Amino acid sequence: MIDFLQNTIDGVMTGASYALLALGFTLIFGVMRRLNLSYGPSIMVGAYLGTLAHLHLAAGPLGVAAVTVAGAVLAGLYVERLCFAPMAAGAGIAAMVSSFAIWMQLEQAAILVLPRHTYPFPPLASATAWLGPFLLRLDQLIMLASALVLALGVQALLYGTRFGLALRAIIGNPTAAHLVGIDVRRATVLAFALASAVGGVAGFLVLASDAQVTPMFGMWATMKGLIAMMIGGLGSIPGALVGGLLLGVVEAQSQWYLGPQLRDLAAYVLLFACLVWRPGGLFGAAPVRDLARGRSL
Amino acid sequence: MDDYLVGVLSNIGVVSFVALSAYLLLLTGAISFGQQAFFAIGAYAAGVATALWGWPLAAALALGAAVSAAAAAAVGLPTLRLHGLYFAVATLAFAEMVRLLFELARYQVEIDGELVGPNGADGFRGIRYIFEHDLGPLQFLALIYGLLAAVLIGFMLMERSRLGVALRMVGEDEVLASLNGIAVARLKILAAGLAGALAGLGGGLYAHLTTYVEPRMFDVMLGVHSLAYGLIGGLGTAFGPLVGVLIDIGLLESIRPLAGYRMIVFGGLVALLLIARPRGLLDEAAVHWLQRAWRPRRRP
């Protein structure tokens, strides 16, 4: 029982990082109805810049965090400009494939700058504490708190501000959003930047708790964010949170009881089952019609 | 021809099968990130058939295609009502499940004092049919391209048949297609099965070409690449995916000096290409134009 609870705690902590990744992902998808495969690699570009700042400028955790977030936003805007902005309404698949091509590009650029397989990443806080029989890590608590705060923040932004109203209008109907005077292009770019910033925070916290960065991080971030987003429900903020936490817990339990090899398998079984039984995800509405027809991907 | 060139051409030919597999589904409007699963299943099945059971190559390739087709049709069933991104991610999940299962799968038999067969994450060594039967690289290359040509002819015949029209109609609009009397569900399962068979055939060839396969070769990267080939080369004709593979593998292999920068150049070029031609180089309009230019003009 203690094992089970400790696994659950560990899972929730790891899941918090998935939730953060899914949060940025779902924001982009919600507003653009397009899949940005370069989401993880853009975060990695930020993380590599952060690592450079750490190695050459001896930047501390906060400095590295700032560089990582800023780098992720810049890389995200580059992706938006090249893969999404120029694409016409019906070219969702082309945009997705284009973002995949840029993924390859960003990954190789990162490897060119820092060619070794692993580099140290400054840890945020390595303190641990016992809560009764349970072991807690401070950096993971920070991650969980960040996930909750950012999810609440994004939710408040969407439902409580003028910018949020604009974003929800674009999600509802882009043409009508134009017609009521919303600058759709500007709002979309801002949403993209915001999502990349959330991803940057996620990337920083994950890497700080691993204390290292590898070129595999981009793919890892895209995959974990995508899985958590799909489990929770596309475009849903509570869904991103719950999807991430659920994925974390399922991974932690299966790692403990079934072994590391079956851990990833369990995650994909969960994803496949969720898609087949509840295609809209746990929190999403049923897929909308134009989406169902695969038009806008 | 030197061995290097033969190797590159063989590679292009084999990968074209997965690209065509993803392209076939794209015609029906389905985006699959998971065709590498059937490539893997075909590779393992055909490899086991020759290396462990001593089957002839033709029978082994047929087995690979058949097993992959059956698996693809079986996955097609639960994912039938999924569309767009939901379908794409479901196929991705399935493909990763297959890959991880191959990492666990062990089936080894002692042959000539040596253990042969799938050995989990360490892969499956010793698929030596072409050496044991004195098939030279050129002969195998001919086999690959012979099969590829047959597949392409099949595609061309299909495009002109009722089946081809029905597939494109389903791709345009499923609801409309069903209103026109097309059995959408049956057609989608059929397309999934055919696409699975194509990938499986390619996989069988791949296993015998390289003599060695391991699960990590069949990861998401291969799946997304396969999908991208169709989009780069063009969705207007079955030659489109081939052009995509040729550009990626052919061009990149030929500019070796660029090694460290090739993805930077290539990624940027693909992104720019897709801005100019969102349905690829050989899109429907280009194919139409080429057909008109090809045929002698007739007076009305």
Added chain:
Amino acid sequence: MLDVADLVTAYGKIEALKGVSLRVESGRITCLLGPNGAGKTTLMMTIAGILQPRRGTVRLDGQELTGLTPARIVAQGVALVPENRLVFPQMSVHENLLAGAYQRRGRGEIASDVERMYARFPRLQERRAQLAGTLSGGEQQMLAVARALMSRPRVLLMDEPSLGLAPLVVAEIFRIVGELNRDGTTIFLVEQNAHMALQVAHHFYLMEQGRVTFSGTPGELAEDEVVQRAYLGARRAAG
């Protein structure tokens, strides 16, 4: 007030508007009638800035609107009630109205305008918390009109407001159009329902195959001839 001069808009090689010129006078209801495919919706979308013209100009009180973004055009005082209504389905009626005032500042004034809309459209007040996607077609049309009015437009463009609505609801919509105009709103209305449109219009244009083919007041042309040309696009009917 709104001047359209020699407007050409094309989809690829196909010109949907082949040099359209017309004028919407301040304080009046101007109607544009024509068969399907005449280019009426294309004209509306071009005026609103969703489509870019290949040639020609759109001016509001002499000020150039051509080339502005849709957002800037709304700010200049042109609001379009689009064909098929296009409400924001996942937002409440109330939020839809607030979105209509997106360009405006001043919460107090916006709130009192919302109340004014509720007074004019009591059905919307009853359903203010309901998601717009769950409204009936007629209610969505009213919401789309109210949303457009929330930007305080100088000219209200309406694209086929009667499309797909029951006859009683159509009558209600046209009653509102007349009422809005009496209260001082300039209206430019695209319609297929020639009978209803001619009852409210001060001036009307006929459009066929991307060109304006007639301009006049409702008395000038017998209604059955207008109907014939508007529905059948039969230039032959005129001679």
